[in-house]
């Protein structure tokens with residue numbers, strides 16, 4: 374999705390969730406300042422991984438593990454949303470791509486993402502107004518990654534569309550022309566989530582509908 378199409382949706386999300394755009398922009402500048410040229414992956418490398426392939430996008434709903442165990446994972450390129458990467462790693466599958474804002478369920482989830490990056494996963498690290506501490510702490514430990522923002526993209530800070538980790542995975546799969554996209558580990562009606570997460574899941578559902586999969 375281009376930024377002109379994304380911007381009004383983004384403004385509506387900020388309003389609904391009470392987040393501010395200046396914080397997102399500051400975080401994007403912080404992440405941009407951490408790019409060295411050596412620690413970035415090119416978009417063509419990411420495209421080679423996704424283009425023309427069947428993609429399985431993994432959200433981190435509680436049922437993810439059970440769903441994965443019933444799926445022939447070898448048939449897919451896997452794009453994992455943040456904490457979903459740890460669930461995949463625990464069953465022995467390193468996801469090809471991870472979208473993360475580095476605020477999954479636990480520090481251990483982030484350690485698994487760093488491990489997956491060492492194993493060759495392409496990690497898309499997302500900057501927003503509420504993860505600057507995580508960016509400062511963990512970004513230096515990722516060998517190679519792609520930097521993203523939900524605000525206006527610039528230089529090597531990209532915006533492929535989407536807001537939370539799960540729906541951004543879907544937008545990445547669409548942007549890089551996956552052959553088809555299947556979702557697993559998404560439960561938009563999960564009663565166990567807190568009110569903010571409930572709103573994020575409402576937006577995730579809406580955004581995934583908009584993405585046209």
Ligand SMILES: Nc1ncnc2c1ncn2[C@@H]1O[C@H](COP(=O)(O)OP(=O)(O)OP(=O)(O)O)[C@@H](O)[C@H]1O
Nearest residue numbers: 432433434454455456476537538539540559560563
């Ligand atoms: N029931 C669910 N509980 C949690 N995540 C879900 C659920 N259903 C779908 N997802 C998707 O899985 C993604 C990864 O979830 P996870 O909780 O690991 O990351 P998160 O960083 O805490 O999520 P967020 O930052 O979006 O709150 C979410 O962004 C969401 O889109």
Ligand SMILES: Nc1nc2c(c(=O)[nH]1)N=C(CO)CN2
Nearest residue numbers: 392474501502503536537538
């Ligand atoms: N400012 C801000 N932006 C976000 C936040 C958040 O908590 N704050 N959480 C997200 C979920 O992945 C995505 N974007």
Ligand SMILES: [Mg+2]
Nearest residue numbers: 455474476477
């Ligand atoms: Mg997250």
